[in-house]
Amino acid sequence: MRVTISVEVNGTKHEREVETRTLLVHFLREDLGLTGTHVGCETSLCGACTIHMDGLAVKSCTQLAVQADGAKITTIEGLADNGNLHPMQQAFWDEHGLQCGYCTPGMIMAATKLVEDNPQATEREIREGLKGNLCRCTGYHNIVKAVAAAAKAGAPS
Amino acid sequence: MSVLGTSIKRREDPALITGKGKFTDDFSVPGMLHAVMVRSPHGHAKVNNIDSSAAAQAQGVVAVFTATELEATGIPGVIPTVWLLPGIKTPAHTLFATDRVRYVGHPVAVVVAETIHAAHDAAILVEVDYEPLPAVVDPKAAVADGAPQIWDEAPNNIAFDWELGDKDATDVAFAAAATTATLELRNNRILPHAIEPRAALAQWDAENGKLTLTMTSQNPHVHRLLMTIASLGLPEHKIRVIAPEVGGGFGSKIHHYADEAITAWCAMQTRRPVKWTATRSETNMTDAHGRDHWSTAGIAIDADGKIVGLRIDTHAAMGAYISTFAPAVPTWLYGTLFSGQYDIPAIHVHVLATFTNTAPVDAVRGSGRPEAAYAVERLMDAGAAAAGLDPVEFRRRNFIQPDAFPYQTQVALAYDSGNYLPALEKALAAADYDALRADQAKRLADSSGNAKLLGIGLSSYIEACGIAPSAVVGSLGAQAGLWESAKVRVHPSGSVTVYTGSCAHGQGHATTFSQIVSDRLGIDVDQIDVIHGDTEEVQFGMGTYGSRSAAVGGSAIVKSLDKVIAKGKKIAAHLLEAAVDDIEFEDSEFKVKGSPGQSKAWGDVVLAAYLAHNLPEDVEPGLEETSFYDPANFTYPFGTHIAVVEIDRETGEIELLRYVAVDDCGNQINPMIVEGQVHGGIAHGLGQALWEEAVYDESGQLLSGTLLDYALPRAHQLVSFELDHTVTPCPHNPLGVKGIGEAGAIAAPAAVANAVSDALISVGAEPIDMPFTPEKIWRALQEGGT
Ligand code: FES
Numbered sequence: 001m002r003v004t005i006s007v008e009v010n011g012t013k014h015e016r017e018v019e020t021r022t023l024l025v026h027f028l029r030e031d032l033g034l035t036g037t038h039v040g041c042e043t044s045l046c047g048a049c050t051i052h053m054d055g056l057a058v059k060s061c062t063q064l065a066v067q068a069d070g071a072k073i074t075t076i077e078g079l080a081d082n083g084n085l086h087p088m089q090q091a092f093w094d095e096h097g098l099q100c101g102y103c104t105p106g107m108i109m110a111a112t113k114l115v116e117d118n119p120q121a122t123e124r125e126i127r128e129g130l131k132g133n134l135c136r137c138t139g140y141h142n143i144v145k146a147v148a149a150a151a152k153a154g155a156p157s
Numbered sequence: 158m159s160v161l162g163t164s165i166k167r168r169e170d171p172a173l174i175t176g177k178g179k180f181t182d183d184f185s186v187p188g189m190l191h192a193v194m195v196r197s198p199h200g201h202a203k204v205n206n207i208d209s210s211a212a213a214q215a216q217g218v219v220a221v222f223t224a225t226e227l228e229a230t231g232i233p234g235v236i237p238t239v240w241l242l243p244g245i246k247t248p249a250h251t252l253f254a255t256d257r258v259r260y261v262g263h264p265v266a267v268v269v270a271e272t273i274h275a276a277h278d279a280a281i282l283v284e285v286d287y288e289p290l291p292a293v294v295d296p297k298a299a300v301a302d303g304a305p306q307i308w309d310e311a312p313n314n315i316a317f318d319w320e321l322g323d324k325d326a327t328d329v330a331f332a333a334a335a336t337t338a339t340l341e342l343r344n345n346r347i348l349p350h351a352i353e354p355r356a357a358l359a360q361w362d363a364e365n366g367k368l369t370l371t372m373t374s375q376n377p378h379v380h381r382l383l384m385t386i387a388s389l390g391l392p393e394h395k396i397r398v399i400a401p402e403v404g405g406g407f408g409s410k411i412h413h414y415a416d417e418a419i420t421a422w423c424a425m426q427t428r429r430p431v432k433w434t435a436t437r438s439e440t441n442m443t444d445a446h447g448r449d450h451w452s453t454a455g456i457a458i459d460a461d462g463k464i465v466g467l468r469i470d471t472h473a474a475m476g477a478y479i480s481t482f483a484p485a486v487p488t489w490l491y492g493t494l495f496s497g498q499y500d501i502p503a504i505h506v507h508v509l510a511t512f513t514n515t516a517p518v519d520a521v522r523g524s525g526r527p528e529a530a531y532a533v534e535r536l537m538d539a540g541a542a543a544a545g546l547d548p549v550e551f552r553r554r555n556f557i558q559p560d561a562f563p564y565q566t567q568v569a570l571a572y573d574s575g576n577y578l579p580a581l582e583k584a585l586a587a588a589d590y591d592a593l594r595a596d597q598a599k600r601l602a603d604s605s606g607n608a609k610l611l612g613i614g615l616s617s618y619i620e621a622c623g624i625a626p627s628a629v630v631g632s633l634g635a636q637a638g639l640w641e642s643a644k645v646r647v648h649p650s651g652s653v654t655v656y657t658g659s660c661a662h663g664q665g666h667a668t669t670f671s672q673i674v675s676d677r678l679g680i681d682v683d684q685i686d687v688i689h690g691d692t693e694e695v696q697f698g699m700g701t702y703g704s705r706s707a708a709v710g711g712s713a714i715v716k717s718l719d720k721v722i723a724k725g726k727k728i729a730a731h732l733l734e735a736a737v738d739d740i741e742f743e744d745s746e747f748k749v750k751g752s753p754g755q756s757k758a759w760g761d762v763v764l765a766a767y768l769a770h771n772l773p774e775d776v777e778p779g780l781e782e783t784s785f786y787d788p789a790n791f792t793y794p795f796g797t798h799i800a801v802v803e804i805d806r807e808t809g810e811i812e813l814l815r816y817v818a819v820d821d822c823g824n825q826i827n828p829m830i831v832e833g834q835v836h837g838g839i840a841h842g843l844g845q846a847l848w849e850e851a852v853y854d855e856s857g858q859l860l861s862g863t864l865l866d867y868a869l870p871r872a873h874q875l876v877s878f879e880l881d882h883t884v885t886p887c888p889h890n891p892l893g894v895k896g897i898g899e900a901g902a903i904a905a906p907a908a909v910a911n912a913v914s915d916a917l918i919s920v921g922a923e924p925i926d927m928p929f930t931p932e933k934i935w936r937a938l939q940e941g942g943t
């Protein structure tokens with residue numbers, strides 16, 4: 001069955017017909033061509049597909065596209081502001097928080113929300129907050145450093 | 158100032174942090190079809206019949222293919238083994254299973270459809286009549302008489318029987334030793350788990366007979382060659398393999414698998430582009446797995462606490478087929494490392510490699526070396542205990558001394574350089590070893606009995622990277638050379654493009670290689686581009702694995718740069734009317750020695766090369782040089798890692814408190830990237846030690862094939878690692894570099910194992926094996942703990 005949904009993604013409104021079983025991540029990747037959101041598993045356990053939906057960090061493989069009807073979504077492609085990197089993107093670059101970069105979009109989307117919710121997050125809290133996102137390359141060491149650095153950069157001095 | 162040795166930021170990152178990096182599955186082309194494999198659900202079964210008629214008629218399905226259709230096209234259709242050993246059995250590994258399936262995951266059919274949904278829906282309509290057979294998954298059980306036979310040509314399932322070292326001398330050493338220790342060791346099977354699953358997009362240009370295959374590859378030229386000689390049979394120049402961004406490999410994307418070749422063949426049959434992307438569980442059941450050893454290991458020590466002999470007997474599982482480079486892993490990448498960092502006069506290694514009804518085992522981060530380091534370093538602790546020495550003192554007494562290099566081991570390798578004590582001392586100081594021991598003793602003395610146990614474990618590992626030279630690896634069975642290529646193209650305006658045969662998938666080569674070029678030519682890194690991963694653009698290259706890219710790939714670049722500079726000197730000498738021998742190249746200028754002011758800038762010489770208006774007679778126009786660098790020897794990184802764990806005596810719960818790593822990879826091109834490699838490797842090793850295990854049941858079902866049941870390390874389970882290094886340059890390559898990509902994965906399992914053993918032994922319990930789950934620890938404490 002196909003239904004029409006309308007979603008706002010990275011500030012642009014889209015109206016599309018989708019098969020009801022289409023996962024949100026596949027809608028973003030295949031229908032909208034936003035391939036920055038990745039797929040790493042089919043059990044909702046890797047976090048590579050993390051996006052922001054209506055103010056929450058969401059694993060877009062756990063949602064059907066139809067569930068996003070009427071939602072406001074930000075993907076990694078929409079995080080930078082007019083070509084200015086988001087402080088979290090900048091921090092991942094500065095702190096070598098990525099290697100192959102496959103987990104990175106999901107990691108950055110999860111981390112931005114984490115810091116937004118808890119700007120003073122400790123190392124322990126950052127680690128707990130990122131436990132839904134897997135990385136096989138970095139051992140998380142520099143990811144944690146990057147998130148802490150971004151939190152610090154965003155903190156009112 | 159040179160950028161060599163500085164932590165410049167990675168040029169790879171801007172695309173990757175903004176979602177613009179393109180991985181294989183990110184590519185879609187008009188008219189593209191989707192392939193879904195129908196895979197064996199049985200570990201071992203006869204295939205009586207495959208009925209694909211219902212699937213073929215399903216909506217959106219373009220074709221369903223099995224071995225029958227594939228064979229009819231007359232392509233060779235096999236996955237080759239390209240490392241051979243005397244007496245090895247290499248039964249034909251066909252792309253599709255035919256009359257028998259031997260592991261869960263082997264494709265029996267493929268559905269090609271207009272959409273991925275249609276392909277998935279139809280795949281379950283393919284009816285395969287299987288007749289299950291008894292299976293064997295344990296390499297020890299596989300050799301027993303009466304065990305299920307996987308291949309008729311391999312009695313007792315033995316794939317090969319291999320040994321290294323001097324058995325008689327080792328037996329004599331054990332007989333004469335003052336004390337000996339023996340361990341039964343399990344090296345658990347692990348799944349590689351690159352976060353990007355394998356994928357391929359095949360485009361067939363029928364008019365020109367040309368295939369373009371975009372795929373998850375660590376070595377596109379090797380994949381292309383193997384497709385030419387073994388799977389597809391297309392001429393090599395009619396295949397273009399492109400590895401775009403690759404989301405981690407850890408070995409799993411070295412090997413040739415059925416899926417990518419089947420996808421390519423489907424594109425040829427349907428004359429439409431075809432994409433195949435593995436799900437996590439598919440990649441887990443078909444990527445070559447790592448480790449899976451059972452061993453008995455012994456160490457013999459004299460009255461002075463010196464090691465006099467070491468021996469090991471290993472059962473290694475190979476899986477149902479011998480994967481691409483698999484024979485090298487439990488042999489030349491394993492047995493050769495048994496001298497560790499120690500002066501050991503007699504060593505014997507015996508490996509019995511067997512077929513099992515499991516996915517093939519091949520190289521996974523470290524490949525043989527983690528298994529060796531695990532055994533050697535566990536033996537070092539067991540030996541220390543037997544000799545009544547502290548593990549630190551026992552290591553100190555047995556290190557190969559700095560003046561003993563080059564050091565010929567008893568297991569073939571000749572270490573070119575090393576200085577082991579400083580790394581150990583640095584690690585001990587960083588960890589504050591004495592304070593840790595005091596804390597441990599205090600906890601043990603706590604009369605309430607509630608204090609958590611502290612375990613301290615050392616791992617003084619050695620590794621061998623950049624395996625070479627080609628003639629030597631050839632004599633050991635490699636059907637390939639292990640050199641690397643580099644082309645340096647200087648453009649008329651002086652900027653440079655490097656074409657490297659290395660193939661990064663997270664290692665940051667574009668950054669580090671540009672640092673090498675910038676250092677040698679004195680031009681800014683912004684003037685340098687690095688191209689890799691496309692067989693159409695880059696000359697044949699061997700790819701990235703085995704921590705070889707800096708040492709071999711980087712050296713190839715240096716060799717080409719030297720040729721560029723030599724040609725530049727000739728041109729400069731001509732322009733300056735000086736002798737070539739009097740020209741020196743420094744700070745981007747060709748200067749006449751001893752004549753200040755007499756010089757030509759880099760840009761002027763480059764332009765002169767391209768204008769060709771005024772060149773010396775024997776000099777051709779242009780400035781572009783290619784090299785194929787074949788190293789003189791392996792490189793031998795080393796270091797000492799220390800793990801500190803805390804164990805709850807009530808529950809068996811274990812927590813990693815600290816992890817200290819001191820590594821020596823020689824000179825560092827970019828310390829930030831070196832540290833990143835160490836972090837990732839440590840996490841890989843900690844994963845194997847603490848959580849990860851690929852478990853097959855007796856029928857050959859992979860029980861831990863998804864992230865629900867396979868415990869990949871997560872951020873909250875790890876700590877920030879404490880890193881330091883020493884620098885002992887490699888003497889035989891021009892950069893003095895050795896390789897660092899696998900060090901952590903090699904060192905960490907033994908460090909954690911020794912820490913756990915340390916804690917268990919401190920209360921009278923017996924050591925146990927990886928992964929160190931709370932349940933295992935709890936049982937050990939119940940059975941033996943006081
Ligand atoms: S793709 Fe793995 S959690 Fe969504």
Ligand code: FES
Pocket residue numbers: 097098099100101102103104134135136137138352404405663
């Ligand atoms: S950077 Fe490769 S998986 Fe995280």
